[in-house]
Amino acid sequence: MWEWSCGLLRGVSPELDRPGLLCEFAVGFVQDCQDTYEAMASSTVRQRSVGEELKDKRKEQRHLKKIKDDAETKRKRKIILWILALTVLLSLSVYYYNYKPSKGRQQTPSPIPQQAPSSGINDAKSSNQSTTKSEPSSKKSPSTKEQLSKSKSKKNKSSSEKVSSKKEKALPKKEKASPKKEKASPTKSQKSGPASKSREELLKTKISDLPILRRPVPPSDPDRPLIMEILEADDYLKGGYYSEALDKFKKVLKRFKQSPRGLLGKALALEGLGKTKGSIKYLDKAIDIYYQISFEASSLANDDIKLAALMGLADCAERREKTTMLIKALKKAVVMEPMHEVYATKLAQAYMKGGQMEEAEKLLEDVINKWPGNSLAHANLGYLHYKGGRFDKAMPHLVKGLSENREIQKNPKFYLYTGETLSRLDKTEEAGLVYAEGVARGFFPSVDQRSLYNEPDLEARPWWKVNEVGEQVLVELEKMAPVLKSELMSAIETNADMFSDANQTQIILISKGKWNKRPCTVLPTLCQLLHKMPSATKCRRGETKVLLIPGPVHISSHIGLTNTNLRALLPLNLSGPLKIRMNKDTRELREGLVSVIDDSFEQEMLYTGKGQSLILTVDFWHPDLPETKRKKLSTL
The missing domain is CATH 1.25.40.10 (Tetratricopeptide repeat domain)
Incomplete structure (x- = not known):
């Protein structure tokens, strides 16, 4: 188009060369544009082709991967199916050989016929004779070798058949004895009767145990x-x-x-x-x-x-x-x-924890009437009678529970309850046997020292001297005894609110390592002296208190909880003799003098004075107990 137009311009005005030059320039420019356009189009086509090739390659890779994954899954499925088939075959064989041995041996006939040996041997002989007559021995063809090998195999089979036939002949002796066993075996109607019910009951118990x-x-x-x-x-x-x-x-x-x-x-x-x-x-x-x-x-x-x-x-x-x-x-x-004894026994124990002793006692009696062999219920009922002072009723229940129940045998408290009950009923030998069993099980350090929470390697003596425990504050308490007595007497008359109980029998100064601030406001001298004794102020397993005894009293035999403490006794006011029995050693306490005892031994107190008495008791750590253990021990 551009070339034709340029030609016309040249033909019209050949003198003027400028229009022709312009046309040629325009034609060249247009051709260049066309070339660039074609080049760009071809490059995009090439890019598209490369992208399509990459996409095709990725598709092929995905397809190949999918084929490989499918093949792997098929292989795994085949392996699983083979394993399942093998397990089924194994289980069937185990079932057959475990549950059907008699049927497979007695009812199925022997697979080897009795006449087979003779016929096999005759056939072998006839075949050998025919081959020898037809062909000479010197010329043996490959067919004759095959026939000879076959005859040898038949001979071997015939010999094995002979051995099996001999075994079969010996079988009738065993079969004669077998009918006796068959008579004893139950019939199908017998099997479907009570035996099936028992199996159903077993299945039910198994399901309930799940x-x-x-x-x-x-x-x-x-x-x-x-x-x-x-x-x-x-x-x-x-x-x-x-x-x-x-x-x-x-x-x-x-x-x-x-x-x-x-x-x-x-x-x-x-x-x-x-x-x-x-x-x-x-x-x-x-x-x-x-x-x-x-x-x-x-x-x-x-x-x-x-x-x-x-x-x-x-x-x-x-x-x-x-x-x-x-x-x-x-x-x-x-x-x-309602007929579950474990639930009923646990409910009775819950009543005991909640302080509902009457409900617990009624329920335990009901449990024992329904289930006389419930030794745990016997032990708990015996404990209730023991706490109530009914030792004659407690004794048979405690003895039964301790002798038959393993949980009770692991509880050292029941050895104490049973032994003390027997000793109260003047059965000291039986009580000694119970205590000895507790020592053998590792619950008590010795028959005489029967505390429940014990530490090893601590010296054990019922009575101690003041200079043996290494506490100088106890000597100062003895010296200050008259001052402390007057301070206490005046504080009791004017401050009734410092007592720690409703009966006004004790004033607790330190309990489990914590001070009671109210009494120290009216008893400053006593508290100042006690502050100098860290083994008492930091003793988390004891108490420091003042006991007020209004008249004659007898505290029956009892034992402390632990051997980690010692106890100092300082009578400040006595109107009569005060005697304490530690194990088998009985001593009389005097006013104004400190006595030190180990209350992990059996102890008993008797006060025969008619007037009021005041006794200061101080619990402190055992001198043999190291400081590291004192910090680790918990409260009781």
């Missing part, structure tokens, strides 16, 4: 669609992975908020975390969920799940020392299962 989350779920149960997730979470729970189990049960509850097994599993996981980590927060959360399952009307749980929740609630409430919650849970468990 964990609550592992028991069969009926089709109408609301947890049926979630049973696989619940079992997976229970696996973590059984392995002790409580935090993972808690997450799994939370996922179950997201799908179904009122899932009974989901709630129970969550509570069990929280209880496990609370026990392992010692966290009160987790235990309180578990108590809330247990209570929701057991008592709320919206709960969808069946009786088995409710009973499991009640037992969990009782356990957590006992750990948290919530006695009312414990009694409430066990009461409902007894209502749901």
Whole structure:
């Protein structure tokens, strides 16, 4: 187009060269533009082709990878199928050889016929004869070699058949004795009778022994669609992975908020975390969920799940020392299962912890009437009679519980209760045997020293001298005895509110290492002296107090809790003799003089004075106990 137009211009005005030059320039410019455009188009086409090639390569790689993955999965499936087939075959063979041995041996005939040996031998002979007659021995073809090898194999088979036939001939001797066993075996009608019932009962007991989350779920149960997730979470729970189990049960509850097994599993996981980590927060959360399952009307749980929740609630409430919650849970468990002796016995123990001794005694008597062999109930009822001073009633129950129940045998307190009961009934030999058994089990340091919380390598003596314990403050207390007496007498007359009990019999100054500030305001001299004695002020297992005895009194034999303390006694006012028996050594205390005793030995006190008496008692650490152990020991 441009060239034609330029030609016209040149033909019209050949003189003028400028229009032609312009046209040529324009034509060149247009051609250059066309070339650049074509070059750009070809480059984009090339880029597109390269991108498509990369895409195709990726598609091919994905396709190949998919083919490889499919082949790998097929191979794995084949392996799994082979393993399953082998396990099925093995289980069938084990079942056959374990449960059907007599049928396979007696009813199936022997697979080897009796006439087979003779026929086989004759056939071999005839074949050998025919081959020898037809062809000479010198010329043996390959067919004759094959026939000879076959004849040899037949001979070997015939010899094995002979051996088997000999065994079969010996079989009838065993078969003659077998009919006696067959007569004793039950028939099919007998097997389908009471034997099947016993199996059903065994199955029921096995199901009841299963964990609550592992028991069969009926089709109408609301947890049926979630049973696989619940079992997976229970696996973590059984392995002790409580935090993972808690997450799994939370996922179950997201799908179904009122899932009974989901709630129970969550509570069990929280209880496990609370026990392992010692966290009160987790235990309180578990108590809330247990209570929701057991008592709320919206709960969808069946009786088995409710009973499991009640037992969990009782356990957590006992750990948290919530006695009312414990009694409430066990009461409902007894209502749901009135013939369950474990629930009834636990309820009686809960009554005892709550101080409801009359209800506990009635329930324990009822339990013993229903289940006379319940040794735990016997032991607890004996303890109640012992505390009530009814030693004649307590003795048979304590002896039965201590001799038959393993849990009671692990509790050293029942050795003390039983021994003291027997000694009160003048059965000292039997009491000595009980104490000796406690020493053999490692509960007591010796028969005479029967404290419950003991430390080794401490010198044990009933009586100590003041200069042997290394406490100079005790000597100062003796010197200041008249001043302390007058200070106490005036404080008692004017300050009745400093007594620590309603009967006004004791003034506690230090208890478990903590001061009582109120008495020190009116007894400054005594408190100043005691501040100089750190073994008494920091003694977390004892008390420092003033005893006020209004008249004659007899304190029966008793024993302190631990051998880590000694006790100093300072009578400040006596109107009569005061005698103390430590083990077998009886001594009389005098006013204004300090006596030191080890109250881990058996002791008894008798005061025959008619007037009022004042006695200062100071508990302090044993001198042989090192300072490192003193800091580690807990309170009692």
